[in-house]
Amino acid sequence: MDKLIIDGGRPLQGKVRISGAKNAALAILCAAIMAGDEVVLENIPDISDVRVMIEIIKHIGAEVKWLSNSSLKIMAPSRIAADPPCDLVKKLRASNLLLGPLLARFGYAKLSLPGGCNIGVRPMDLHFKGLAGMGAQISLESGYAVGKTAGRLQGARIYLDFPSVGATENIMMAACLAEGQTVLENVAKEPEIVDLANFLNCLGAKVRGAGTDVIKVEGVPELGGCVRYAVIPDRIESGTFMVAAAATRGHLVLENVIPLHVEPICAKLRESGVQVWEEDDMLTVDATGELRPVDIKTMPYPGFPTDMQSQMMAFLSTVQGTSIIIENIFENRFQIADELKRMGACIKVEGRMAVVEGVTKLHGARVKSTDLRAGAALVIAALMAEGQTEIENTHYIERGYHMLDEKLKSLGVRLKV
Ligand SMILES: CC(=O)N[C@H]1[C@@H](OP(=O)(O)OP(=O)(O)OC[C@H]2O[C@@H](n3ccc(=O)[nH]c3=O)[C@H](O)[C@@H]2O)O[C@H](CO)[C@@H](O)[C@@H]1O
Numbered sequence: 001m002d003k004l005i006i007d008g009g010r011p012l013q014g015k016v017r018i019s020g021a022k023n024a025a026l027a028i029l030c031a032a033i034m035a036g037d038e039v040v041l042e043n044i045p046d047i048s049d050v051r052v053m054i055e056i057i058k059h060i061g062a063e064v065k066w067l068s069n070s071s072l073k074i075m076a077p078s079r080i081a082a083d084p085p086c087d088l089v090k091k092l093r094a095s096n097l098l099l100g101p102l103l104a105r106f107g108y109a110k111l112s113l114p115g116g117c118n119i120g121v122r123p124m125d126l127h128f129k130g131l132a133g134m135g136a137q138i139s140l141e142s143g144y145a146v147g148k149t150a151g152r153l154q155g156a157r158i159y160l161d162f163p164s165v166g167a168t169e170n171i172m173m174a175a176c177l178a179e180g181q182t183v184l185e186n187v188a189k190e191p192e193i194v195d196l197a198n199f200l201n202c203l204g205a206k207v208r209g210a211g212t213d214v215i216k217v218e219g220v221p222e223l224g225g226c227v228r229y230a231v232i233p234d235r236i237e238s239g240t241f242m243v244a245a246a247a248t249r250g251h252l253v254l255e256n257v258i259p260l261h262v263e264p265i266c267a268k269l270r271e272s273g274v275q276v277w278e279e280d281d282m283l284t285v286d287a288t289g290e291l292r293p294v295d296i297k298t299m300p301y302p303g304f305p306t307d308m309q310s311q312m313m314a315f316l317s318t319v320q321g322t323s324i325i326i327e328n329i330f331e332n333r334f335q336i337a338d339e340l341k342r343m344g345a346c347i348k349v350e351g352r353m354a355v356v357e358g359v360t361k362l363h364g365a366r367v368k369s370t371d372l373r374a375g376a377a378l379v380i381a382a383l384m385a386e387g388q389t390e391i392e393n394t395h396y397i398e399r400g401y402h403m404l405d406e407k408l409k410s411l412g413v414r415l416k417v
């Protein structure tokens with residue numbers, strides 16, 4: 001899908017099933033290469049980031065087979081067959097999560113610095129510092145991160161200057177096969193970290209404290225056992241559909257959701273007058289009442305997720321009054337404002353702050369995704385706009401949304417790809 005053409009102006013109505021979490025699936029695929037036995041993963045979203053990650057781990061020597069459209073079988077290699085190719089590694093951010101597992105299991109890793117969407121600088125200093133603290137030698141050589149260790153990594157006490165999701169995951173995975181105990185302080189608490197820790201523990205790792213500020217890992221010599229593991233539902237896909245329902249003043253039921261994981265999004269939608277009901281693994285969103293502007297600050301979990309900021313900006317662009325958005329995580333995430341302005345939105349950006357003045361309606365236009373969540377935001381804007389919107393660069397959207405076009409069609413949206 002290169003382009004998405006949407007006829008907007010209708011409320012979203014119906015029921016949608018949420019797929020497995022991109023960010024949990026990607027980390028768990030990396031962790032799976034540390035296992036000595038076959039692993040079956042379920043609730044894996046068939047999105048382009050996952051497909052690229054599968055290609056990368058196949059290059060390392062893993063055998064990977066889709067068992068259905070959402071489950072995979074993986075047999076990790078017993079030694080590295082080849083370094084993962086740079087053009088694949090650069091296609092996504094999460095490829096950096098192979099560094100810890102490769103170093104811990106094989107004592108060596110050579111990975112091109114990762115790529116992905118242009119949403120900010122995204123250094124890896126915290127990953128490197130943590131792994132070096134465990135005894136790895138890390139160097140940067142012509143755009144590659146090269147890691148080596150003589151013998152097993154050593155458990156250590158590591159404090160993260162910022163609760164980085166990727167650094168927490170990389171170090172936590174590496175610590176599972178290190179000698180002795182690792183104590184990781186000021187870690188990220190995102191649900192994907194907890195999911196990864198649960199998976200590692202199924203493989204025989206000894207990880208405690210995931211989901212809190214401190215993670216303790218008792219290293220074990222090997223990981224394995226016949227494991228079947230189902231990845232959590234995607235809280236960002238859930239949030240995107242919730243916000244799409246709100247933006248179109250619709251009524252939507254979401255299935256396969258963990259309501260706790262989307263609480264920061266529910267809180268903001270409720271504050272703006274949207275009704276949200278939670279029931280087991282279902283959520284109902286109703287936005288047929290009057291709406292109010294809200295202010296948002298992105299923060300590490302359980303704060304409001306940066307991955308939902310662009311979608312909220314699209315929604316708030318037609319809520320009467322002034323909403324203020326502060327982006328604290330990724331400095332380039334306001335690129336979406338210019339595209340929304342083409343559709344009639346009134347947004348002023350100053351550094352890390354965006355001021356959104358709600359307009360009565362948006363109109364269809366030709367716009368371009370600049371990153372994954374900007375693409376999702378443009379879909380939301382197109383759904384509420386009067387007339388037709390043509391969204392280019394939809395390959396970004398395919399990075400993270402499983403069958404978005406089909407799901408929207410099933411909700412009555414008129415679209416062409
Ligand atoms: C594959 C995946 O899971 N991606 C998610 C992960 O990205 P990712 O793991 O890359 O995000 P981080 O939590 O690491 O980044 C957060 C902030 O820390 C900074 N930082 C990070 C690492 C480091 O070594 N040094 C440093 O300064 C980054 O530039 C950024 O400003 O968490 C982000 C924040 O919730 C989400 O938006 C991404 O969807």
Ligand SMILES: C=C(OP(=O)(O)O)C(=O)O
Pocket residue numbers: 092093094116117119307372373400
């Ligand atoms: C920024 C994101 O992903 P990644 O870290 O994979 O680029 C995202 O999912 O919005």
